[in-house]
Amino acid sequence: MIELKNVTRRFGKAVAVDHINLRIETGEVCVLVGSSGCGKSTTLRMINRLLPHTEGEILVDGEDITGMNPEQLRLNMGYVIQGTGLFPHWTVARNIAMVPELLKWPKERIDARVEELMTLLDLDPATHAGKYPQQLSGGQAQRVGVARALAADPNILLMDEPFGALDAITRDNLQMELLRIQKQVRKTTVFVTHDIDEALKLATRIAVMDQGRIVQHDTPENILRNPASEFVENLVGKQDRGLKLMSLRPVRQLMTAVSDAGRPDPGVESVGEDDSVRLALSVMVWQSASSVPVVNGKGEQTGVISRDRILQDGA
Amino acid sequence: MTPNRVLPALALLALGLLWGLDLGAIQPNRIVPGTGHGLLSALGWPGAGLVTAVLVSIGALALAPLRHRYAIILVLVSLALALLPLAPELLASRHLPADAPYARSSLGAGFWCLLFLLCLMLVEAMGRLNAGRWLQLALLLFVAGSWLLLLQRDGLESLSLMREYNARPDKFSQALWTHLALAFGAVAISAVMAFALALKMIRTPGWQRPILGAVSFLQTIPSLAVFGLLIAPLSALSNAFPFLQSLGIRGIGWAPALLALIAYSLLPMVRNTFVALTEVPESLADAGRGMGMNERQLFLRLKLPLALPVMIEGVRITAIQAVGLTAVAALIGAGGFGAFIFQGLGQAAMDLVLLGALPTVALALAADALLTMLANSLRPAPLAS
Numbered sequence: 001m002i003e004l005k006n007v008t009r010r011f012g013k014a015v016a017v018d019h020i021n022l023r024i025e026t027g028e029v030c031v032l033v034g035s036s037g038c039g040k041s042t043t044l045r046m047i048n049r050l051l052p053h054t055e056g057e058i059l060v061d062g063e064d065i066t067g068m069n070p071e072q073l074r075l076n077m078g079y080v081i082q083g084t085g086l087f088p089h090w091t092v093a094r095n096i097a098m099v100p101e102l103l104k105w106p107k108e109r110i111d112a113r114v115e116e117l118m119t120l121l122d123l124d125p126a127t128h129a130g131k132y133p134q135q136l137s138g139g140q141a142q143r144v145g146v147a148r149a150l151a152a153d154p155n156i157l158l159m160d161e162p163f164g165a166l167d168a169i170t171r172d173n174l175q176m177e178l179l180r181i182q183k184q185v186r187k188t189t190v191f192v193t194h195d196i197d198e199a200l201k202l203a204t205r206i207a208v209m210d211q212g213r214i215v216q217h218d219t220p221e222n223i224l225r226n227p228a229s230e231f232v233e234n235l236v237g238k239q240d241r242g243l244k245l246m247s248l249r250p251v252r253q254l255m256t257a258v259s260d261a262g263r264p265d266p267g268v269e270s271v272g273e274d275d276s277v278r279l280a281l282s283v284m285v286w287q288s289a290s291s292v293p294v295v296n297g298k299g300e301q302t303g304v305i306s307r308d309r310i311l312q313d314g315a
Numbered sequence: 316m317t318p319n320r321v322l323p324a325l326a327l328l329a330l331g332l333l334w335g336l337d338l339g340a341i342q343p344n345r346i347v348p349g350t351g352h353g354l355l356s357a358l359g360w361p362g363a364g365l366v367t368a369v370l371v372s373i374g375a376l377a378l379a380p381l382r383h384r385y386a387i388i389l390v391l392v393s394l395a396l397a398l399l400p401l402a403p404e405l406l407a408s409r410h411l412p413a414d415a416p417y418a419r420s421s422l423g424a425g426f427w428c429l430l431f432l433l434c435l436m437l438v439e440a441m442g443r444l445n446a447g448r449w450l451q452l453a454l455l456l457f458v459a460g461s462w463l464l465l466l467q468r469d470g471l472e473s474l475s476l477m478r479e480y481n482a483r484p485d486k487f488s489q490a491l492w493t494h495l496a497l498a499f500g501a502v503a504i505s506a507v508m509a510f511a512l513a514l515k516m517i518r519t520p521g522w523q524r525p526i527l528g529a530v531s532f533l534q535t536i537p538s539l540a541v542f543g544l545l546i547a548p549l550s551a552l553s554n555a556f557p558f559l560q561s562l563g564i565r566g567i568g569w570a571p572a573l574l575a576l577i578a579y580s581l582l583p584m585v586r587n588t589f590v591a592l593t594e595v596p597e598s599l600a601d602a603g604r605g606m607g608m609n610e611r612q613l614f615l616r617l618k619l620p621l622a623l624p625v626m627i628e629g630v631r632i633t634a635i636q637a638v639g640l641t642a643v644a645a646l647i648g649a650g651g652f653g654a655f656i657f658q659g660l661g662q663a664a665m666d667l668v669l670l671g672a673l674p675t676v677a678l679a680l681a682a683d684a685l686l687t688m689l690a691n692s693l694r695p696a697p698l699a700s
Contacts, residue, residue, distance in 0.1 A: 050605055075607035085602025089620050099606055148606070158605075 001026045002047060002156065002188065007056035009042050016042045018212035019056070024205075026155075027186040031199040033235070034209035040192045043209070044160055047190060048074050060156070075099060078149030078157040078187070082164045084141045086133035092118075092144050093129040099152040117147040120181065139170035146178070150185065157187040163198070175201055196235055200224070200244060208232050220248055246278035246314045253277075254313060255294045255303035264293040264301050271295070273302060277314050280305050321439050322377035322388065326370045329432040333366065337423035339406045342475065344417040345664055351423060357406040366402075366429075369395055373436065389440040393454055396433050397461035402426065404470035411473050421475040421666060448688060455684075475666035476673075479655075487655075487670070494651035494678065497569060497644065498637040501576030506630055508577070509584035516589055526585065534582040538640055541578060542647045545571035572649035576640055580633040587629025591622035624690045631686035638679040642671070652678075 002024040009017040017039040024030040032040040045051040047058060049070045058065050065073055086095050093114050094101075100110045118125045121143040133141055142162060149157060163171040175198060182189065193199055199206050200220045207217040208231075216228040224241050227233040236244065252273040264270050270293045271280045283292050284307050291306040338357040342349030354363045373391055376384045407420040441451060471477055480487055512530075516523045536544075550566030553559040564570040595618045603613050645653025655671030658664075 048605055050601070071607045071609050073607075074605060077605075079602065079605035081598065081602055081605070083598045085598050085605075087599060087603070087617060098603075098608075102607055102612070 001059075001061055002190065003057075003059040004043070004047075005057040005059070007043075007046065007053050007058060009039070009046060009051065010054045015212050017046070017053075020209075020212075020214050022207055022214060022217065024188060024190060026188050028204035029182060029189040029191060029202055031191045031193060031203035031206045032209055033193055033196055033199040033206055035194060038209040039212040040194075040209050041160055044158055044190055044192050047156075048077050048079060048158055075103060075152065076154045076156065078151075078154045080142075080145050080149045080157070080159040080162040082161045084133065084145040086141060086144060086148070088133055090132075091129065092123075092131050092133070092136070093125075095133065095144055096147045096151050098148055099154075103152055105152075113151060114147075117150060120150075120184075121147045122177065123147070137170075138166050139174060142166060142174060143177070146174075146181075150181075150187075153185075155188060157189040159189065159191045161192055161194070164193070164195075171198075178202065196237070197244075200236075200248060208235060221245065224248070242314070243278055246281065246310070247276045249277045249314070250274050251277055251280050251294055251305055254309050255305040256309075257303045258301060262301055263299060264295065268293065270301070271305070272297070277305075277310055281307065281310050281314070284310075318380075319377040319439075319443070322436055323374035325432050325436050325439070326374035326377075329429055330367065330370050332428040332432075333370075333425050336425035336428060338425040339403050339423045340421050341406075341410050341412075342419050342421060343415060345419070345475075345478075345666070349421065352406060352410060354425065357409070358402060359405075359409065362402070362405055385440050385443045389437070389444060389446075389454075392433055392436045392440060393458060396430075396437065397458045398465075399426075399430060399433070400462055400465040400471060403474055404465070404468070407473045408470060418473070419475040419478050419666075420473050448691070476670055479664075479666050479670045490650060490652050490654060490671075491674065493569075493649070494638070494641050494653075494675070497572055497576060497649060497651060498634065498641045498678070501573055501580055501637050501641075502630060502634050504573075505577045505580035505584050505633065509581055509588050509629070512581075512585050513588035513592060516585075517592060523589075527589075530581040530585050533578040538575065538579065538643055539646070541575040542571060542644060545574055546647065549574075567648040569649050571647055572641070572644035576637050576644065579640060580637055583632045583636070584629045587632075588622070588626050591625035591629075592618055594625075595621050624694050627686060627690040627693065631683060631690065634682040634686060635679045638675060638682060642675050 002022075004020055004022040006019050006021060007017060008015065008019050020039075020043065022030070022043075032043060034040050042051060046053045047060075047065075049065060060068075060073070086092075087098075090098075093111075096114045096117055097110045100113060105113075114129065115125045118128065123140065123143055128136070128140070128144075133144065136144065145162065149159075163174050166174065179202065191199075191202060200223075203220055205217060205219055206223050207214050208223065208228075209215065210231050216223060216232050218226075218228075223232065224236055224245050227236060250273065251271055254277055255273070269283050269287060271283060273294055273296055280292055280294075284290065290308070291304050293301050294303040294305055296302045333354050336353070337351035338354050340349035340351045354366065357363075358366065369391060373388055376388050376391075381387070403420060403422060403426065411420060412418050437454070441454075444450075465471065466477065472481070512526050516526055533541075546566040549564065549571050553565050599617060599621075600613055603617050608616070641649070641651050642653035642656060645651055645657055652671040652675045656668050656675075659667030659669075659671065
C-alpha cells in the first residue's frame with residue numbers, strides 16, 4: 001500500500017504538485033492521468049525518491065520513505081520508463097538480471113529467473129537472451145523493460161508512460177499483456193499516462209490530475225458516469241462516454257444464456273464472453289444483425305447478445 | 316563481378332613511377348650526391364622484368380572475372396612487400412665499387428613510391444576481402460619479420476641507412492627507449508590527470524570553464540615556445556633545490572620536455588573524457604538509479620563502459636601527437652629520435668635525418684594501429700542490425 005498525505009513539490013517558486021492525498025491499495029493498478037505538466041510524473045518520481053518531496057508524507061506499507069535508504073527502497077520497486085532505459089552495452093539477459101545482480105543472487109537463481117520472465121513476457125529466451133537492445137523492435141525492447149522491472153519480484157511497480165513511444169498496435173498488445181501479467185502477479189502498480197483510453201483500459205482506479213492537484217480519484221466507470229468537474233468531463237470526452245462505458249463492460253453481463261452448449265455454425269461471426277459490449281455492437285452494426293452468438297474460451301456457445309439489449313442497458 | 320578500377324590504376328602508376336624515377340643511388344661517401352640508377356640499371360633485365368610482371372599481373376587480375384582474384388592479389392602484394400628489401404640489395408651488389416670503403420647505396424624516389432603504392436594496394440585488397448583484425452595483424456607481422464631477416468644479411472650493409480645505424484647501434488636503441496619513455500610517459504601521466512580533471516568538471520560544473528580554458532590555452536602556445544619558456548623556471552628551481560639536480564631535473568633535458576608534452580596532451584584527453592562521460596544519456600542514468608543503483612555502481616557499470624571507447628580515442632590522438640612532438644623536444648636536449656634528425660640536418664647528412672624520421676613515423680603508425688584495435692575491441696555492443 002502506498003499513501004501520499006498532503007504531498008507538495010516545488011521547483012523554485014513553481015508548484016508542481018500541490019498538497020495531494022492519494023491512497024493506493026495493495027494489488028491495485030492506479031493510473032495517474034492528465035495533460036503534460038500536470039504533475040503526474042513528478043508524483044511518480046517522488047514515490048521512489050528520484051525527486052524529494054517538499055512537504056507532506058509518503059508512506060509505503062505504513063513506513064515513511066524519508067527514513068529509508070533510497071537504494072533499498074528502489075530495489076523493491078520495479079521501474080519502467082518511456083524510452084525503456086535499457087543499457088545498450090548489456091545483453092537482454094543481463095539487462096533483465098540487473099536488480100537480482102545488485103541483490104547478489106546466486107548465478108543459477110538469476111539465470112532461472114531471467115528465463116522465467118522472458119517466457120512470461122513472450123520473448124523466446126533462446127533467440128533473444130544474447131541480443132543487445134538496439135537489435136530489438138520497440139515492442140520487444142519494452143517487454144524487456146517490463147521484465148527487468150519484475151525481475152526481483154518487487155511489491156510495487158512504477159510505470160512512467162511506458163507505452164507512450166510505441167505504435168498503436170504494439171501498444172494495444174502490450175496493454176493486453178500487462179493486464180494478463182497483472183492478473184498473475186498482482187503488483188501494486190502506479191501507472192502514468194496522458195492517454196485516457198489507456199487509463200480506462202488498465203486502471204483499477206484512476207487519479208485525474210490537473211495543475212498539480214488530484215481533481216478526481218475513482219474507478220473508471222465512476223469517472224465516466226460522474227465526472228467531478230468540467231475538466232474531467234472534457235478529458236473523458238463528453239459525447240464519447242457511451243461507447244467508452246461499453247468498452248469497460250464484458251459481454252457476459254448483458255447476454256442471455258443459452259443452455260445447449262453447441263458450437264455456432266462455422267461462418268457465423270461470434271464474440272467471446274470477456275469481449276467488450278462495444279465490440280459486440282460493432283460486429284452487429286457491420287453485419288446488420290440484430291443479435292450475435294456468444295462463445296466461451298473453448299468455442300462453445302453459451303449465450304446470445306442482442307442489439308436492443310445493448311442499446312437499452314449498454315452504457 | 317565488376318572489374319576493379321583502383322588496383323589497375325595503382326599498378327599503372329607504380330609502373331610509370333618505377334620506370335621514370337631512380338630506384339636508388341650509389342654515393343662515393345656520406346656527403347657527395349651519388350649517381351642515380353633507374354629500374355633497369357639497378358636490377359638488370361631479369362629483376363626489372365620480374366617487378367614489371369608482378370605489377371602487370373596485379374592490374375590484370377583486378378580486371379579479370381575470377382572468383383578468388385582478391386585473395387591472389389593479396390598474396391602477390393604481400394610477397395612483393397616482404398621481398399622489397401631485395402631490390403636495394405641487388406642494386407648494391409651490381410654497382411657498389413669493391414675497393415671504396417666509404418661508398419654507400421641509398422634509396423631513391425622510385426623505391427619509396429613503390430613501397431607506398433604497394434601499401435595502398437594491400438589496403439584496397441584487404442578492404443575488398445573484408446579482412447578481419449587477425450589477418451591484418453598476421454600480414455603486418457609477416458612483412459615486418461621478412462624485412463628484419465633481410466636487413467640482417469650482409470648484402471644491405473652498404474645501404475646508407477644501415478651504415479648510419481651500424482655507426483651508432485647503442486645510440487639508436489637509447490634514442491628508441493628515450494623516445495618511448497617520453498612520449499608514452501607523458502600520455503600516461505596526462506591520462507591520469509585528465510581523468511581526474513574531467514571528474515572534477517562533472518562534480519563541480521563551476522570548474523568546467525576554467526579547466527577547459529586552461530588546457531585549450533596550453534594547446535595554443537607553439538611547442539618550441541613552451542620548451543623555451545620552461546628552461547628559465549626549471550633552471551631556477553633546480554638551482555634553488557639541489558636535490559632536484561640529482562634527479563636530473565634541469566632547465567634542459569627530459570624534465571622540460573616531459574612537462575611540455577603533458578601540457579600538450581591534456582586538451583584532447585580532458586575534452587574526450589569529459590564529453591564521453593557527460594554524453595551518457597540521462598534516461599539511462601535515470602533508469603539505473605530508479606532500479607536501485609547507487610552513484611558508484613552507475614559510474615562503474617554504466618558510464619565508464621559507455622565512455623571508454625571515446626576516451627581511448629582521446630589517448631590515440633594524444634599518443635600520435637606526443638610521438639611527433641618528442642622529436643622536436645630533442646632541441647632542448649631531451650634525446651630521442653629527434654636528436655638524429657637535428658644532427659643530420661646540421662651535418663647535411665640526409666641519411667641520418669632519415670634514421671631519425673623513419674622510426675618516428677613507424678612509432679606513430681604503430682600507436683595509431685594498436686589503440687584503434689583496442690578501442691574497437693572495447694566497443695561494448697554491436698550497432699543496430
